Amino acid sequence: MNKTICFTGIVLGGTAVILGAFGAHGLEKLVDSNAIQTFETGVKYQMYHALLLLVLGSMNQLPKASKKLIFYFVLVGICCFSFSIYLLATNSLTAFDFKAIGLVTPLGGTLLIIGWSIFGHRVYKHFD
Secondary structure, eight states: OHHHHHHHHHHHHHHHHHHHHIIIIISTTTSOHHHHHHHHHHHHHHHHHHHHHHHHHHOOSSOHHHHHHHHHHHHHHHHHHHHHHHHHHTGGGSSSOGGGGTTHHHHHHHHHHHHHHHHHHHHHHHTO
């Protein structure tokens, strides 16, 4: 499980760098500055949570079941949160109106909060 968690963190971190570069250089002539700032928010949160997964995967103190639960909340949360933000920020570039999936963003944020909460609780409980 540690290998999977770390690998996922690496993939999400690398993808965040690529998407960050795309947002900074590829989108500047295609969308307005507000959309670029929105896109960058998705990139930041993706990177923050990629780093969280690297820390989680490196912690041998937590039981596998706890790590797995945290991993799934964070992974699904980042997919819902950041990827919906990417779609919403680039909405003007497509024929599909991604505003229809706008509720996915707060759902993703809620899953991330739950993941962090479980992580904090399990670390606190373990090191008590």
